[in-house]
Structures are given as structure tokens and as C-alpha cells.
Amino acid sequence: MKTVIIKYNAGNVSSVSFALERIGINALISENAEEIKSADKIIFPGVGEAGSAMNYLRQNKLDEVIHSLTQPILGICLGMQLMCNYSEEGKTNCLGIFDQNVKLFPLSELKVPQVGWNTITDLKTNLFSGIIENEYQYLVHSYYVELSAYTIAQTNYGISFSSALNKNNFYGVQFHPERSGAAGQKILENFIKL
Amino acid sequence: MLSKRIISCLDIKDGRTVKGVNFENIIDAGDPVELAIAYAQQGIDELVFLDITASNEKRKILVDLVSRISRQVNIPFTVGGGISSVEDVSVLLNSGADKVSINSAAVKDPGLLKKMAGQFGSQCIVVAIDTKFENNDWWVYINGGQINTGIKAVDWAKKITELGAGEILLTSMNNDGTKKGFAVNITKQISEAVNIPVIASGGAGTMQHFKEIFISGKADAALAASIFHYKEIEVLELKKYLKNNNLEIRI
Structure with missing residues (x-):
């Protein structure tokens, strides 16, 4: 089993890598196309800004690499958002895997970013095997993805939004499983077993 | 719904916790990593590590510690104390810190805050405000509470929000x-003046104080140190109490 974490100019690579270590997975951190393509499981992390992250991915042709993947890939936080069509953050055209746009939370009604532990509900797919409805996960984000046919978990923060997405081999979570206690760890384990 | 957060703060000097901590089953009460794991197991929502190491040479000890915490702890944590450059932030985030807390440096150079938020995103930039009530207003203090900046706390809170702070x-x-309880009035004023989350700190003594700061003070999170370290209040017991008082709490 080979697990690769995609390395690019967005943070939390080390916290994801440490979280995998805690479940006995020694992941390779790489931006090399061949390494990524040859992996059994790929994690696409991300804490940062959409525009500069997409620029970096395009310059290094990582956008094409991600599109070409047929094995399970999990986008986390910004990683998930970058898998959508377009993000209001920096008016950025993204990877277009999920036919969805990424929108800013309404600033007048809510504290933005949403920071903290919120519940995930309407859980679908084996990514959430053994996870109970209304389990808490840790989120930090200012932008969100609306509910759609891709939604496999939802969360409410003023509005209900997609806290996880799936299409074929592509998975994305808005929350941070690597920082969400035992339940987050279980979700990472589930992904590795997909 | 988003839950109210309970945060424990550990003071760190030369890579060790400063104040004694009264935990059972802890072999080394001075080891921040062991304490962090214990707190995570008790259900604390977040941790703050405040480095009070005086010298810059000892910075590397903190960086190593952050990496050890990130490796072993599965809840979010913030690192603060003496952060004064974009490079400081970069090193701590790359070592696995989820957020950094900036204090005096933001007052001395507000442009720095904007730079940090631009480069790393607002979500990981916490601005710490130390405030004191005197002459009928709340003022911002820096340098460990030694210097009155002459800036009003509410004005400063608005300013740092504009500059890109993700949390106060x-x-x-x-x-x-x-x-004797948190400062309810100023917390409420600031929480209503800005649209970023506010963590209230200072004064926690009873479980009622937490309820009060969440309901009357409109805090998004509450931070305490000694009452948790000395087990005057058990984290789980506190969370059950708050949940029974109809607050959204993760248990």
C-alpha cells in the first residue's frame, strides 16, 4: 500500500502526515507526477488561499495529474474546494472535478471564518463507515460548497452546506479529520481502506 | 450547529510546562506533549501553548516541541509567544501548529499582520489582545501587560479584523x-463589534463563569489554565453542565 500526500504551496502537510503515522501509515510527501500516479491512495491537503494554490498546481502541471487519477483521492479543506469548478476566493477557476462553486459565507450574518467543532449528518459512502450521525469534526473555513448530488455529508452553519463530497474515485472533506480526534482518525482509516 | 469551544492553555518555558499540573497517570507533569494528550482524551476542544521563553536562541526548542505535539495530538492547537515575523509563523505552521497567536508584534507593525494573513490565510492567524480597564475604558496592553498602548480594545479589535485576523x-x-469570572462586558462589546470568533480568557473560577461568558459575553470560546491544570474543574463535568444549560457543546 502506497499513500502519497500531494506537496504544494498550501499548509497542513505535516499535520496530515502525522495523523497518518498515528494510524500506522507512512505516507510519502511528493509533488512528483509519477510518484503520485503510482500511489494506491492520495491525499490532497490544503490550508491556504485558492488563487495562489491553483497557480502553483498549474505551473507544476499537478492539475493534470490530479485529473488523470483513477485511484481514491481525498481532498481536505482547501483541497476539497480546489476540486470544484470555481471559487469566489480570489475569483479562481479550479479543477472542475465537482460541478460546484465555492462561495463565501454571508459576512453580515455569521462570524467568518467558521472556527470549531460542528456536526456532520446524512452520511453516505464507506468513508463514513462506523461514524455516527451528528459526530463532531473540526472546521476552519470562510468559503463553503452548496448541497448537491455529490454531497456525502452535510453541516449547518447558518446554512446547510457540503462538508463532504464524492464523485467516482474523488472524495473531499471540508473538515480536518487530522485534527478531529478519534472520529477523524476513523475517517482517515476508512479512506485508506477504500 | 457549531459548538462553543473549551480551550486549555499551557505556559511553556524551554520546552517544558511552567506551572505544575495536577494530573493522575502522568509520568512527567512537565512534558507538554503528555499533558496535551491527556487533555485531548478528557475532551478539551483546543489547546494553546504560550511560550514564555525569554531568549531567541531557545526558539528551536519550541519548534521541536511543536513538531512533537503535532505528531501525537489529534486536536487543534495554537502556538503563541514572541512571534514577530513572517518567518516565525512559517516555521511554526510547517512544524504542524494549526494556528499562531500574535500579540505585541501586531501592535508595533500592523502591516505585518496583513502580510501574515495574506501569506498563510486568516484562518491560522489569532491575534491576542491583553486589555485592562482603567480611566473608564478598556485599553490594549503589550509586552506581557507592561505597556499601555493608548489604543482602545474595541477599536483595535475592529482594526485587526480588517487587517486579516481570523480570531481574537x-x-x-x-x-x-x-x-471571579470572565470580563463579560468587554467580551460582549468586542464579539458584537467584529465578525470573527472571540476567545475569552482570564478569570474562570466556576462552571457558571463559563455559562455566563458564552451567554452574556457572547464568546465563541473560553480559555482557562490553572482551574483545569489543578482539576478544580473537570473538563467533562464542565461540558456536561454547559450542555445541560442548552449550550451547543461537543461531548
């Missing part, structure tokens, strides 16, 4: 260490 850690110097 508000400590009332009048209340800190008193165990």
Missing part, C-alpha cells in the same frame, strides 16, 4: 488570576 484571543488583565 481576548484576555482581561483585571480578571486574569482572580477566579
Whole structure:
């Protein structure tokens, strides 16, 4: 089993890598196309800004690499958002895997970013095997993805939004499983077993 | 719904916890990593590590510690204390810190805050405000509470929000260490003046104080140190109490 974490100019690579270590997975951190393509499981992390992250991915042709993947890939936080069509953050055209746009939370009604532990509900797919409805996960984000046919978990923060997405081999979570206690760890384990 | 957060703060000097911590089943009460794991197991929502190491040479010890915490702890944590450059932030985030807390440096150079938020995103930039009530207003203090900046706390809170702060850690110097309750009024004022989360700190002594700061003070999170370290309040017991008082709490 080979697990690769995609390395690019967005943070939390080390916290994801440490979280995998805690479940006995020694992941390779790489931006090399061949390494990524040859992996059994790929994690696409991300804490940062959409525009500069997409620029970096395009310059290094990582956008094409991600599109070409047929094995399970999990986008986390910004990683998930970058898998959508377009993000209001920096008016950025993204990877277009999920036919969805990424929108800013309404600033007048809510504290933005949403920071903290919120519940995930309407859980679908084996990514959430053994996870109970209304389990808490840790989120930090200012932008969100609306509910759609891709939604496999939802969360409410003023509005209900997609806290996880799936299409074929592509998975994305808005929350941070690597920082969400035992339940987050279980979700990472589930992904590795997909 | 988003839950109210309970945060424990550990003071760190030369890579070790400063104040004694009264935990059972802890072999080394001075080891921040062991304590962090214990707190995570008790259900604390977040941890703050405040480095009070005086010298810059010892910075590397902190960086190593952050990496060890990130490796072993599965809840979010913030690192603060003496952060004064984009490079400081970069090193701590790359070592696995989820957020950094900036205090004096933001006052001395507000442009720095904007730079940090631009480069790393607002979500990981916490601005700590130490405030003291005197002459009929709340003022911002820096350098460990030694210098009155002459800036009003509410004005500063608005300013740092514009500059890109993602969260405010508000400590009332009048209340800190008193165990007589959080500073409800200023917390409420700031929480209503800005649209980023506010963490209230200073003065926690009873479970009622937490309820009060969440309901009347409109805090998004509450931070305490000694009452948790000395087990005057058990984390789980506190969370059950708050949940029974109809607050959204993760148990």
C-alpha cells in the first residue's frame, strides 16, 4: 500500500502526515507526477488561499495529474474546494472535478471564518463507515460548497452546506479529520481502506 | 450547529510546562506533549501553548516541541509567544501548529499582520489582545501587560479584523488570576463589534463563569489554565453542565 500526500504551496502537510503515522501509515510527501500516479491512495491537503494554490498546481502541471487519477483521492479543506469548478476566493477557476462553486459565507450574518467543532449528518459512502450521525469534526473555513448530488455529508452553519463530497474515485472533506480526534482518525482509516 | 469551544492553555518555558499540573497517570507533569494528550482524551476542544521563553536562541526548542505535539495530538492547537515575523509563523505552521497567536508584534507593525494573513490565510492567524480597564475604558496592553498602548480594545479589535485576523484571543488583565469570572462586558462589546470568533480568557473560577461568558459575553470560546491544570474543574463535568444549560457543546 502506497499513500502519497500531494506537496504544494498550501499548509497542513505535516499535520496530515502525522495523523497518518498515528494510524500506522507512512505516507510519502511528493509533488512528483509519477510518484503520485503510482500511489494506491492520495491525499490532497490544503490550508491556504485558492488563487495562489491553483497557480502553483498549474505551473507544476499537478492539475493534470490530479485529473488523470483513477485511484481514491481525498481532498481536505482547501483541497476539497480546489476540486470544484470555481471559487469566489480570489475569483479562481479550479479543477472542475465537482460541478460546484465555492462561495463565501454571508459576512453580515455569521462570524467568518467558521472556527470549531460542528456536526456532520446524512452520511453516505464507506468513508463514513462506523461514524455516527451528528459526530463532531473540526472546521476552519470562510468559503463553503452548496448541497448537491455529490454531497456525502452535510453541516449547518447558518446554512446547510457540503462538508463532504464524492464523485467516482474523488472524495473531499471540508473538515480536518487530522485534527478531529478519534472520529477523524476513523475517517482517515476508512479512506485508506477504500 | 457549531459548538462553543473549551480551550486549555499551557505556559511553556524551554520546552517544558511552567506551572505544575495536577494530573493522575502522568509520568512527567512537565512534558507538554503528555499533558496535551491527556487533555485531548478528557475532551478539551483546543489547546494553546504560550511560550514564555525569554531568549531567541531557545526558539528551536519550541519548534521541536511543536513538531512533537503535532505528531501525537489529534486536536487543534495554537502556538503563541514572541512571534514577530513572517518567518516565525512559517516555521511554526510547517512544524504542524494549526494556528499562531500574535500579540505585541501586531501592535508595533500592523502591516505585518496583513502580510501574515495574506501569506498563510486568516484562518491560522489569532491575534491576542491583553486589555485592562482603567480611566473608564478598556485599553490594549503589550509586552506581557507592561505597556499601555493608548489604543482602545474595541477599536483595535475592529482594526485587526480588517487587517486579516481570523480570531481574537481576548484576555482581561483585571480578571486574569482572580477566579471571579470572565470580563463579560468587554467580551460582549468586542464579539458584537467584529465578525470573527472571540476567545475569552482570564478569570474562570466556576462552571457558571463559563455559562455566563458564552451567554452574556457572547464568546465563541473560553480559555482557562490553572482551574483545569489543578482539576478544580473537570473538563467533562464542565461540558456536561454547559450542555445541560442548552449550550451547543461537543461531548
